[in-house]
Amino acid sequence: MxxxxxxxxxxxxxxxxxxxxxxxxxxxxxxxxxxxxxxxxxxxxxxxxxxxxxxxxxxxxxxxxxxxxxxxxxxxxxxxxxxxxxxxxxxxxxxxxxxxxxxxxxxxxxxxxxxxxxxxxxxxxxxxxxxxxxxxxxxxxxxxxxxxxxxxxxxxxxxxxxxxxxxxxxxxxxxxxxxxxxxxxxxxxMPLKDISIAPPAVEIKQHKSVTKRFVFHSSKIAALKAKVTNNSVSAEVEHPTKVETLAALIWKCAMKASRANLGISTRPSALYQNVNIRSRVLPPVPNESIGNFVGSFIARTSEAETELHGLVAELRKGILQFCKNAKRVPLIEDISVILKPQIEAIGLLCRDDVDFYACTSWCRFQVYEAADFGWGKPMWVTSANPTCKNMVILLDTKDGDGIECLVRLTEEDMKVFVCDQELLAYASLNTSIFKTG
CATH class of the missing domain: 3.30.559.10 (Chloramphenicol acetyltransferase-like domain)
Structure with missing residues (x-):
């Protein structure tokens, strides 16, 4: 305690x-x-x-x-x-x-x-x-x-x-x-528009939710990636990334928890994934550019699809399509590739017949290396609680090989989620920082 x-x-x-x-x-x-x-x-x-x-x-x-x-x-x-x-x-x-x-x-x-x-x-x-x-x-x-x-x-x-x-x-x-x-x-x-008042807030039903921290060590991530590759018949996921693999696993286990609590076996689901657009738009944006250079895509499942390799394939398809659209024309001429998924996500948030999840990855930003103020790298870097239910934040571990996941679900779904044996075969629940890479 x-x-x-x-x-x-x-x-x-x-x-x-x-x-x-x-x-x-x-x-x-x-x-x-x-x-x-x-x-x-x-x-x-x-x-x-x-x-x-x-x-x-x-x-x-x-x-x-x-x-x-x-x-x-x-x-x-x-x-x-x-x-x-x-x-x-x-x-x-x-x-x-x-x-x-x-x-x-x-x-x-x-x-x-x-x-x-x-x-x-x-x-x-x-x-x-x-x-x-x-x-x-x-x-x-x-x-x-x-x-x-x-x-x-x-x-x-x-x-x-x-x-x-x-x-x-x-x-x-x-x-x-x-x-x-x-x-x-x-x-x-992305020129200024006449929006003198902030975009209206979306009224979302409030649920009691809780955040749990899961640690995936490098050996477990490698085993999970191998499982995805061996079971996939699609060349698109021959080399799944760490983020794709873990996002798909968390998505799958969260869906199972939701369906178990609802007492149903099928239900549509979607995962909203944020994307750093700096290297993906035309022309590319320098890493030093200040502001919100974030796009997104939405991966979907059929009502019954929960196979891990299938979910990874959906995530891969989403990012490939996003990149294709982002490089179609200069961003200043057509910003719809950025705005359309955001508008679609707002619609999904308001629906009761779809499980909607959102994932943000901080991996590859190398915060540990960046945050040496002269007395060494931090022993731990973390964000704070995700603010809404069904949110996931991914962060590198200190060694750069593992990933920490902050997962926020409703209290009912989390009770089932933390007992999922497929999840626990690869993730450690709230490992001590002194034992994390």
Whole structure:
């Protein structure tokens, strides 16, 4: 059982850019995709085994210098159309944690861990003043956790990683060659539209849901990929990726749990998969480009199809079709390849006769390598709770070979899901961080 954890705020300040933003950069326009994103935050937690208050000073000084490059992150979002780059700064909180780090990492509970974040990222109202919030948490044992919440209005996971890489390189003083120069070119590719009010929220039925963490070690992933390959008759899945394989397994087991609780054997299902479009659109977008460069596709099953290799084939078919469409014409001329799956997903969310799941992968962003502030890579990197039921977040393990999955389902479905023997043949439920690669 996770030890109770109390957080005491010991300092709070706004970190302003080390140099003022030039007058001609005071208004930063959001792109169309930025406008379409709800006003939420991307949460991230970085855990380090040792710390001291000198490191806090180092973090704040380097953050100030980094904000000069990432100047919109020190501003305020206005009317879902632009960011006022007023140099108000990022909110930086320092907090004392009542327990030892080992007490919460032996059996991580993401409901507890979200206390280490600077704001309630699920509430767009709470953090409306700042684009960026940071919280440095000091544990009794001397360890530290850095909680980061960056507005989704200007950032996707790739943008957050780019920012962390530059901030960490600045803090460690390893040289300008490791400092990323951000590109603010999103609006030129996806021009601003007249959307002065945020897109209306979709009314979704609320269900009591719970998040569980599953760890897939490299040997288990290899065995699962081999199983898919051996059972597949399609050349399309001859070499399934780790993400495809694990997304399909979780999808399959979640469907089985839902159908078992409903007392039925068949039911349509769909999986919404996010895609980093930077290398997939015409022309390609540089990795340093800041903003929401995220597309998606929807994979579907027939009412009875739950074979693992069949689900992998559907996911592969979805990404291949997405890539084909994305390279058809320049993005600035036709953005429908991005918007159509989003609109379709909203329709599926409102239906009661389809099991609808959503998956986001943070794999390949190399956050562990990016987040070395001069005292070594983090011992653990994680996101916070997925906010809605039937959501899945995939993250690399520290060794880069395994994958951690955060899965959020209804309480009823999760009770069945965690007992699925096919799942447990490959996944470990909430393994201690000290035993994870």
């Amino acid at each position: 996770t030890t109770a954890m109390e957080i005491g705020i010991i300092a709070r300040q706004n970190i302003k850019p080390s140099s003022p933003t030039p007058t001609h950069l005071k208004t930063f326009k959001l792109s169309l995709l930025d406008q379409m994103v709800p006003p939420t935050y991307i949460p991230l937690l970085l855990f380090y085994p040792t710390s001291d208050h000198h490191r806090a000073r180092q973090l704040k000084k380097s953050l100030s210098e980094t904000l000069t490059r990432f100047y919109p992150f020190a501003g305020t979002i206005k009317d879902n159309a632009f960011i006022e780059c007023n140099d108000n700064g990022a909110c930086f909180i320092e907090a004392q944690v009542s327990c030892l780090l080992s007490h919460i990492l032996n059996e991580p509970d993401h409901e507890v861990l979200k206390q280490l974040l600077p704001i309630n990222f699920e509430s767009p109202e709470e953090g409306r003043g700042c684009v960026l919030h940071v919280q440095a948490n000091y544990f009794k044992c001397g360890a530290m956790a850095i909680g980061i919440c960056l507005s989704h209005k200007i950032a996707d996971a790739a943008t957050l990683t780019t920012f962390i890489k530059t901030w960490a390189a600045t803090a460690s003083g390893i040289g300008d060659e490791s400092v990323v120069v951000p590109l603010f070119n999103a609006v030129s590719m």
